[in-house]
Amino acid sequence: MQKALTVLRETKRVDEDPALVAPFAERQRLVRKPELDALEKRYAS
Numbered sequence: 001m002q003k004a005l006t007v008l009r010e011t012k013r014v015d016e017d018p019a020l021v022a023p024f025a026e027r028q029r030l031v032r033k034p035e036l037d038a039l040e041k042r043y044a045s
Contacts, residue, residue, distance in 0.1 A: 004020040014020055022030070 004014055007020060008014045016024070021027075028034075
């Protein structure tokens with residue numbers, strides 16, 4: 001986390017670098033994306 005924040009401060013961006021940030025699939029898991037998708041489908045219109 002410290003390294004990612006340092007890179008962000010110095011370059012104003014953080015690319016999808018597995019040494020700095022969690023992979024996309026892991027981020028989706030952490031925010032429980034499949035559950036959010038199910039809720040969206042259930043309550044959409």
